[in-house]
Amino acid sequence: MLTYLGNYVLGRRVAVFSGSFIDAFARLGVGEHAVRSTLARMVDRGLLARHRAGRRMHFGLTPRSEAILLDGEDRVWRRGVLNTDWDGTWTVLAFSLPESWRRVRHDLRARLGWAGFGSLGNGTWIAPSPVDVPALVDGLGLDGRLKVFTGPAQAPTDVPAMLREAFDLGPLAAGHRAFLRRWDRPEPLPGAPDDLARYLWMSAEWLELVRADPRLPVEHLPDGWPAVRGQRVVMELRRRWEAPARGIADAAMECVEVRPPPRLRPPPSSSARSPRSDA
Structure with a gap:
């Protein structure tokens, strides 16, 4: 859900009809009840806001979810999982x-x-x-x-040994290798109904890896670290699927415009005279 919101709602002053969420996630095999439950939980946690338009319920981002999604966008698409310019x-x-x-x-x-x-x-x-x-x-x-x-770090610190002590590298590497087995092929996920489904699956799976990956200095990681290839595969698939996936999402998404809350006028300063001060 966060991947979908970050890809197609972030940066737009809109709320999305609940049926659009249901249709989008049906492509991934997610049922209506699970989608509605997720939307309700996200409202309860302050990650979505309800907006009623007639008899239809729409859901839009909140300041909290916007901050989370912007941070995730930076982590996933700008910084990535490779720390190649570490200054020590x-x-x-x-x-x-x-x-x-x-x-x-x-x-x-x-x-x-x-x-x-x-x-x-x-x-x-x-x-x-x-x-x-x-x-x-x-x-x-x-x-x-x-x-x-x-x-x-100062001598005699063994930095690679310290990394192995503080970070569990085995599961990290296993997660990246599992990602490559699924996505590093000429036609990934051939049974998916369209490129929107493929892009959502790939982006969500990569987000899980980014959340778990501490972005360790490549120079101190074992040779053949699988995240190096994984980062390359993600960017290649993004170039391939991003535009067609957005076209499908936009065509299927029913939205209403959401106006930002009005700004409150600041209170008068203490030095300003009241309109009744001359009375």
Whole structure:
């Protein structure tokens, strides 16, 4: 669903008819009940907003979902999974939270994983790049509970060994190899009904890999790292399918325009006189 929204709704002031979602996901073998349940859950989580037009229900993005999709677009299509220009900078983060903060700890770890951190144990996490940690942990109430440092590793640190310790490379490599087995062929997914279905499947599967991949420096990864070939395959298939998939999606998508909320007029400054001040 996030892939569909990012591809065809992000950047447009529209809300999409629920039936359009159902028709699009039927191409992937997803039933109507599952689509409606997903839409409802996303509304509950603040990722979609309902818009009624007559008797029809439409769904549009929220500021929260727009921010998530823009971040995902940057991660997937601009940065990718290959860190080929690493300057040697690490971000090191340490924290210690009380047991009663279990939910906060879970949210923090999820955010650290998305930002490319791996755990060295005992509350110490590392990422092979500068990370805007204040923005990453915003809203978690962790002021004074984190210690953050950036800089290069110093001798006698064995960087490849540290990567193997902090990041589980085996499942990462296995995920990329599974992607290549499905998509690195002349005619991928021949049983799909059209290029929209193929592009959604491919983009969603690649997004899952990007979410799990910490974008490690290629120079310290094992020879023949499969993400190198995977990144190339993704870009080739995007050039092949993006335009026809968008044509199919746009033709099948019923939308209504959504106006942005009106801007509130700022209150008068304290130095401004009230209209009654001369009375």
